Amino acid sequence: MTEQPAGYREIFAVREYRHLFAANLLSLIGDQLTAVALAFLVYHRSGSPLLAALTFAGSYLTWVVGGPLLSVIADRLPRRTVLIACDLIRAALVLLMLAPGLPVPLLVLLAFVANLCRPPFQSARASLLPDILDGDRYPVANGLDNIVAEITQVAGFALGGLLVTAGSAQLVLAADAATFLISAALIASGLRSCPAATRAPAEASGPWWSETTAGVRVVFGDRTLRSYLLLFWLSCLVYAVEGIVAPLAAEYGGGARTGGLLLAMMPAGVAVGGVVLTRFCGPDRRRRLMLPLAILSCAILLPIAARPPLPVVLALLFVSGLAGAFSIPLNALFGRAIPPAYRARAFGVAMSGLCAVQGLSMLAAGAAAESLRPSLVVGAAALAATLSVLTVAATWPPTATTPASTPTPTLAEANA
Structure with a gap:
């Protein structure tokens, strides 16, 4: 139905x-x-x-x-x-x-x-x-x-x-x-x-660290949940551009105003893409578009390595954000696929990993921009993100809608 x-x-x-x-x-x-x-x-x-x-x-x-x-x-x-x-x-x-x-x-x-x-x-x-x-x-x-x-x-x-x-x-x-x-x-x-x-007596009295570990194991112990999370994290490698926005703006002869435009393009694209996906695409179409959009959100930034004109760079960043709205239906699938007793911990793992990926990618981009032109660094980050997303796509579960039938680990198992 x-x-x-x-x-x-x-x-x-x-x-x-x-x-x-x-x-x-x-x-x-x-x-x-x-x-x-x-x-x-x-x-x-x-x-x-x-x-x-x-x-x-x-x-x-x-x-x-x-x-x-x-x-x-x-x-x-x-x-x-x-x-x-x-x-x-x-x-x-x-x-x-x-x-x-x-x-x-x-x-x-x-x-x-x-x-x-x-x-x-x-x-x-x-x-x-x-x-x-x-x-x-x-x-x-x-x-x-x-x-x-x-x-x-x-x-x-x-x-x-x-x-x-x-x-x-x-x-x-x-x-x-x-x-x-x-x-x-x-x-x-x-x-x-x-x-x-969480209402099970063993969990109510379990040690704090064991409960955290159990949440991690729920996510990474299931193929479907793991694929959802890796697709989201690895596609966000392109946000390395935010870490070098000042030198990138300088490369194009601009200052804070140019930097502000560069920073605004991807969030603006995500906002527009979110409206398009949720208002004009049905649930089935959203699910079919997730992987192509994830790949596009990364690959579209590859031409920046050739240092195109600034308006082209801004357009490419906007399209990347537009395609990056794939994370909206992905987040819904992720939320529904998690057992309710572990849902908050799974979201905590997802967000902490996301912040770590974005932070480390920005630091890596900043270090690379010390010796390479910033536009080339953006292209390299896009290449790394594209290859990573393609790897996840190659092992994407055939019917990635619900978690596999792997039993939810107990705290005793998580603590083993």
Whole structure:
């Protein structure tokens, strides 16, 4: 039976999703405002670009450090409770940053601890969506969330900069705390109470590290889930371009404005591609297009190695983002294929691996650009990504829709 496509009206007809959507939007805005305000505040007080950069990069580092570990919380405890607690903790920490005379190292530490709430919050939210949205509403909601995240990232940074310029970093932090408090209120009023996903006695009393390991084994012990994750991770090698955007802009004789255009093209493409895939393509067509789009998202950047004109580079980056929207239906397949008791941990593993892949690819690109022209480095990253994705495609499961029948490992097995 062919699954019927859903629209935005259908997903917003679900009350719990409306509240989750609004709460997530506020939390995303709060995250961006915190990053901008603290970067300015730390730089103003310390005069250190390194400390300012460290404060800004904390949101990415926390996924690498805390993704697999802290996502366990969202499986051990009721997910509604986790969402509310994360928002309240972040609000309290941001308000604490407003205390006058705080030493700069303490500000950086508070920012890092606040960012540690992101992995359990996002993992809990991602784990709830397959339960409250049935049929095609789940992938359509994934597409909308992706589009909103891309837009919020750009708009949040711009808004944060404007607010800091117009007022002060302290004013922005106060507004940030308010977004987390409102988010917590929306979740408390809009989501029904539900028990924790992990209910087995052995798991409830298992050691923390064993639970994390069990989540990793659920993903990598199953061929289908492993293929989903590797396709997503390896296609993101092309994001190495973000690590060398300044020298790439300089190669074309531009500065910050050119760099901003280069950075904006891929997210803009993903946003447009997300609309096209979720609004104008049915579920079956999305699944058929995933692999071709994944390959295209990487291979389309190969011509940049020949240093084409800047408008061509911008167009190629936009098309790469457009094809990169394949991750939206892929994410929906991944979420539905995971056993509910391990869903938050699996999302934590996925996000931490993604941040690690993107971070390492950017570092590698920066190192290569020390001796090679940046456009050639972008082409090399595209080649590595294309070959990697083709390797995954060659071993793609024939019917990659549900996980194999491999039994879910217990904590005792994971700890062996």
